[in-house]
Amino acid sequence: MVASGMARKVDGLGRVVLPVEMRKQLGIDVGDLVDISVADGRFVLEKVEQHCVFCGAAEELREHRAKLVCAACVGSLSAS
Ligand SMILES: [Zn+2]
Numbered sequence: 001m002v003a004s005g006m007a008r009k010v011d012g013l014g015r016v017v018l019p020v021e022m023r024k025q026l027g028i029d030v031g032d033l034v035d036i037s038v039a040d041g042r043f044v045l046e047k048v049e050q051h052c053v054f055c056g057a058a059e060e061l062r063e064h065r066a067k068l069v070c071a072a073c074v075g076s077l078s079a080s
Contacts, residue, residue, distance in 0.1 A: 018045070 006019045018028065026047055028034065033048035051058050052070035060071035069077075 004019075004022075006022070008016045008019070010016050023029075028047050033050065035046045035048050037044045037046075049058070050061055050068055052061060052073055053067045054073040055070060057070040057072065061068045062071065062074060063069075064074075
């Protein structure tokens, strides 16, 4: 692994700012979830892809009881 030259300080709450260049490269936007794990003594951050639990759609998602459901599925649930 090659150092990126983008060292960041950890603040008092353990937060680190992810460099904008890396966020753009990985398609990470404000509000996206990232999974944090440790592997071989290193932090690993992975973008969590968000999809409807019923149909797999990635748009117009709403959270219900900690699960994501799209607007279309919400509509079909309330119609039945
Ligand atoms: Zn759906």
